[in-house]
Amino acid sequence: MKKNGMMILFALLLAGLFVLTQVLFIVREGEVAVVTSLGKPVRAVTEAGLYNRLPWPFHAIHTFDNRTHIHEGSFEETLTSDGKNILVSMFVGWRIADPIPFLERLGGVPQAESGIDGLLRTYKSAVIGRVPFSDLINTDPDAVKLEDIERDVLAAIRDQARDRYGLDIVFTGISRLGLPETITQSVFDRMRAERQELADRYRSEGQGEAIRIRAAADAERDRLLSEAEGKARRLRAEGDAAAAQYYQVFAEDPELAIFLKKLDVLRDTLTNDATVVLSSDTAPYDLLKSGDAKR
Amino acid sequence: MNRTGESSLVVTMGLGGLLALVTAYLYTSSGMLFFAALMPGYLLMISVSLLALVRIRLERVAAEEERNRAAEVKAASSGLFGSSGDLPVTSRRTQRIIETFLVPAATPVLALILSLWAWRLHDGLPWSITAPENALIAASFLAGQAFLLFLLYRFMLGMSRNAGDRLLRGPALYTGLLSIASVLGAAAAVAVHGGYIPADTLAGRIMTGVWALLALELVWRTLVMIYSPRRRTFASTAYESRILRSVLSPKGWTTSIAQSVDYQFGFGLSGSWFSGFLRSALIPLLVFQIALFYAMTAMTVIQPHEVGIKERFGRMADADPILASGFHWKLPWPFETVRRVPANDILGGAVGFEDEDETRREVLLWTIPHYRNEDLFITASRSADVRSAGAVPVNLLAINLIYEYRITNAAAYAYGFSDPETLIRQVAYRSMTAEAAVHDLSDLLGGRREQVGNDIRGRMQSRADEAELGVEILFAGIQGIHPPVQVADAFQSVVGSLEEREASILLARAYTNSTLPEARAEADAAEIAAAAYRDRRTTQAEAENDHFTNRLKAYRTQPEVFRSRLYLETLSDALAGSRLFIVDAPAGTDEILYFNFEEDPFTSVLDMGPLSEGDH
Numbered sequence: 001m002k003k004n005g006m007m008i009l010f011a012l013l014l015a016g017l018f019v020l021t022q023v024l025f026i027v028r029e030g031e032v033a034v035v036t037s038l039g040k041p042v043r044a045v046t047e048a049g050l051y052n053r054l055p056w057p058f059h060a061i062h063t064f065d066n067r068t069h070i071h072e073g074s075f076e077e078t079l080t081s082d083g084k085n086i087l088v089s090m091f092v093g094w095r096i097a098d099p100i101p102f103l104e105r106l107g108g109v110p111q112a113e114s115g116i117d118g119l120l121r122t123y124k125s126a127v128i129g130r131v132p133f134s135d136l137i138n139t140d141p142d143a144v145k146l147e148d149i150e151r152d153v154l155a156a157i158r159d160q161a162r163d164r165y166g167l168d169i170v171f172t173g174i175s176r177l178g179l180p181e182t183i184t185q186s187v188f189d190r191m192r193a194e195r196q197e198l199a200d201r202y203r204s205e206g207q208g209e210a211i212r213i214r215a216a217a218d219a220e221r222d223r224l225l226s227e228a229e230g231k232a233r234r235l236r237a238e239g240d241a242a243a244a245q246y247y248q249v250f251a252e253d254p255e256l257a258i259f260l261k262k263l264d265v266l267r268d269t270l271t272n273d274a275t276v277v278l279s280s281d282t283a284p285y286d287l288l289k290s291g292d293a294k295r
Numbered sequence: 296m297n298r299t300g301e302s303s304l305v306v307t308m309g310l311g312g313l314l315a316l317v318t319a320y321l322y323t324s325s326g327m328l329f330f331a332a333l334m335p336g337y338l339l340m341i342s343v344s345l346l347a348l349v350r351i352r353l354e355r356v357a358a359e360e361e362r363n364r365a366a367e368v369k370a371a372s373s374g375l376f377g378s379s380g381d382l383p384v385t386s387r388r389t390q391r392i393i394e395t396f397l398v399p400a401a402t403p404v405l406a407l408i409l410s411l412w413a414w415r416l417h418d419g420l421p422w423s424i425t426a427p428e429n430a431l432i433a434a435s436f437l438a439g440q441a442f443l444l445f446l447l448y449r450f451m452l453g454m455s456r457n458a459g460d461r462l463l464r465g466p467a468l469y470t471g472l473l474s475i476a477s478v479l480g481a482a483a484a485v486a487v488h489g490g491y492i493p494a495d496t497l498a499g500r501i502m503t504g505v506w507a508l509l510a511l512e513l514v515w516r517t518l519v520m521i522y523s524p525r526r527r528t529f530a531s532t533a534y535e536s537r538i539l540r541s542v543l544s545p546k547g548w549t550t551s552i553a554q555s556v557d558y559q560f561g562f563g564l565s566g567s568w569f570s571g572f573l574r575s576a577l578i579p580l581l582v583f584q585i586a587l588f589y590a591m592t593a594m595t596v597i598q599p600h601e602v603g604i605k606e607r608f609g610r611m612a613d614a615d616p617i618l619a620s621g622f623h624w625k626l627p628w629p630f631e632t633v634r635r636v637p638a639n640d641i642l643g644g645a646v647g648f649e650d651e652d653e654t655r656r657e658v659l660l661w662t663i664p665h666y667r668n669e670d671l672f673i674t675a676s677r678s679a680d681v682r683s684a685g686a687v688p689v690n691l692l693a694i695n696l697i698y699e700y701r702i703t704n705a706a707a708y709a710y711g712f713s714d715p716e717t718l719i720r721q722v723a724y725r726s727m728t729a730e731a732a733v734h735d736l737s738d739l740l741g742g743r744r745e746q747v748g749n750d751i752r753g754r755m756q757s758r759a760d761e762a763e764l765g766v767e768i769l770f771a772g773i774q775g776i777h778p779p780v781q782v783a784d785a786f787q788s789v790v791g792s793l794e795e796r797e798a799s800i801l802l803a804r805a806y807t808n809s810t811l812p813e814a815r816a817e818a819d820a821a822e823i824a825a826a827a828y829r830d831r832r833t834t835q836a837e838a839e840n841d842h843f844t845n846r847l848k849a850y851r852t853q854p855e856v857f858r859s860r861l862y863l864e865t866l867s868d869a870l871a872g873s874r875l876f877i878v879d880a881p882a883g884t885d886e887i888l889y890f891n892f893e894e895d896p897f898t899s900v901l902d903m904g905p906l907s908e909g910d911h
């Protein structure tokens with residue numbers, strides 16, 4: 001009997017708990033719930049807390065995450081206004097604005113994401129198609145208009161998302177820029193050519209400088225040598241002038257001077273190996289003819 | 296005759312068939328894979344019920360026929376006409392045939408079918424996770440089925456305790472098994488409806504395991520049946536699973552446990568007060584355990600790197616919602632829950648690469664990729680000649696950025712965004728892209744890297760504050776930056792060319808250093824030689840001057856003598872070693888006769904001849 005009483009109490013407790021789960025529900029912070037009655041939405045609960053409801057077939061509860069979701073768009077190729085291809089990836093922060101239209105039109109977060117993806121892709125291409133490439137990439141920081149593009153896309157999709165899907169777009173951002181594969185290859189080629197040009201420039205600078213230095217050295221050498229040549233010539237001329245000065249004394253008796261000079265030449269040219277043929281008239285050998293006769 | 300057993304078996308079969316059809320329909324319409332796993336149960340239930348029904352019926356009919364025959368025999372023995380003669384007891388013979396052949400064969404046949412089905416379930420059916428529809432309908436159907444089958448099972452099990460209806464035990468056990476399986480399926484369907492899709496696959500796998508176990512046991516029983524000496528009595532109920540019996544008749548297993556304990560210990564342990572106490576206290580103990588588990592949800596421990604947010608009925612508690620690390624009391628489960636946020640941890644991430652490979656190389660070169668997947672960022676380019684139409688004035692760089700952040704506002708972080716880490720990573724990418732788009736390649740590769748890192752941190756922080764993320768970006772820095780691997784060699788060759796330039800200039804300077812001193816030396820030598828010449832000439836001229844002047848003086852005193860003397864002295868010096876030929880030159884002749892007697896002119900008689908001038 002006592003055991004039966006315990007069991008009955010336990011069963012009653014379980015039944016009571018079961019009933020409670022059917023008439024109460026909790027909405028957590030960051031969630032939003034829609035109460036539908038036999039399929040028709042009745043009310044939306046946006047504040048967190050404990051609420052009551054009717055059991056199953058009469059009321060069904062759909063809960064959704066009410067926080068801001070981040071949707072990453074795909075890395076897609078678009079065209080700028082001046083016809084250049086660029087890959088752009090944007091991300092969007094969105095949240096549920098009206099839970100009841102959200103449930104009716106979308107039904108869940110994955111469906112919302114695909115809806116937003118569609119909107120994003122359309123307006124992203126449209127907005128980027130209006131700006132030239134230099135608004136995206138530019139060495140001048142003021143010319144780059146990334147934030148304006150983000151704002152334009154946000155403005156374009158915000159109303160649509162609100163009206164069509166009951167979603168609130170909080171922010172957008174451009175997360176990545178890229179180039180298609182073919183253009184990437186040509187950019188690589190250009191980068192390589194640029195570096196090549198730089199390398200060639202350095203090399204030729206070096207060669208030019210080397211030639212200049214060598215030429216300067218040669219010029220200096222020539223200058224030194226010609227200077228020295230000039231000086232030497234001057235010195236030699238000095239010597240010759242002094243000698244000429246001294247040779248003026250020969251003017252006093254030119255005949256004697258010539259005679260002495262002839263003697264010098266005689267002495268210098270008649271070397272040991274010379275074979276000399278003299279006439280017997282030549283002094284002193286004229287003595288051979290005249291002998292010891294006094295002449 | 297109590298035909299309740301038979302009718303209950305008929306009910307079981309009919310109900311089983313109907314439920315199997317509904318199950319098949321629900322399998323196709325809802326897509327819940329568990330229904331496919333449930334089908335073998337119906338087969339077991341129906342076939343075993345059929346077998347039991349046949350056996351009971353045959354037994355009954357055979358007994359009736361025997362009674363009739365006995366009555367007939369009695370009547371015939373008192374009558375004149377042996378009217379019918381010996382009617383063969385066909386039912387008894389049929390029964391014997393069935394009992395000898397069909398019943399023992401039932402076990403291996405069932406084992407075979409069950410194992411094939413289990414194998415098919417394990418291997419062939421697609422256990423991929425798809426979202427079943429109408430899970431709630433499936434759940435309610437399974438719950439109802441469980442209830443009905445449970446009633447049948449208890450009823451038949453109770454009836455089987457009577458001696459005459461013992462054959463009902465088999466069908467009862469299989470019905471009970473199906474009932475429990477339906478409960479499992481209902482629980483899985485509720486879980487699927489609640490969002491936990493893998494529950495379906497899990498329940499299906501459990502059932503596959505159960506069928507496999509049952510098949511194994513039936514194979515074992517077949518073998519025992521073949522080799523056991525108690526063949527006939529064992530064979531009659533070989534198809535009843537012993538495991539099922541021990542699980543589904545609880546009283547059976549407590550008594551069997553008690554019996555085995557008694558056997559082991561050698562005395563009536565099961566009769567002691569302790570085991571009696573255990574038996575009576577088992578349920579309350581279980582309940583107390585559950586209550587204890589529940590009470591433990593009233594306590595919570597927050598780890599040192601975390602911060603807890605207390606939520607009462609889902610919304611943030613009004614008083615002191617933020618719980619610091621340590622132990623805290625709270626209301627048990629549905630009333631208060633705790634959401635954990637890693638607020639004391641330094642979290643971080645990376646942009647531009649995937650850092651999963653743990654193989655670190657010693658030297659990171661620009662020509663080898665640093666990581667497996669590296670993103671290329673577009674940077675602006677200052678090259679002036681690239682403004683031609685169609686050309687894209689950009690460079691590409693591989694940049695590896697890392698960032699670190701800390702949660703400052705736990706509530707904002709937890710309740711503002713569903714995936715804050717992704718948001719921060721996207722913001723980091725955005726900041727990096729924006730910074731790269733306005734800088735030139737040489738700025739980023741060169742000395743402004745740190746500055747750019749700080750700028751990125753600033754951008755990220757302002758964006759995070761704008762979005763009210765509740766984090767503080769502690770650090771952002773460019774960990775590695777290099778030109779794409781495909782053009783890295785061109786960059787490296789620029790450095791080589793700088794070296795070449797230096798080399799050219801240095802070689803030219805060396806040339807200068809060798810040429811100029813040489814030239815200077817030559818110049819000096821020329822000058823010195825010229826000076827020497829000048830001095831020599833001057834001295835020589837002076838000497839000649841003096842010489843001449845002296846001689847002039849001497850000459851003037853005695854001209855003739857002076858001349859002759861000087862001439863003759865000179866001649867004697869000059870002709871000293873020379874070979875002289877003094878020839879008498881008569882006037883007017885040009886002919887000169889030359890005789891050289893030093894040489895031997897006549898070498899032989901035949902050689903005599905006129906000497907000509909050309910000979911010597």
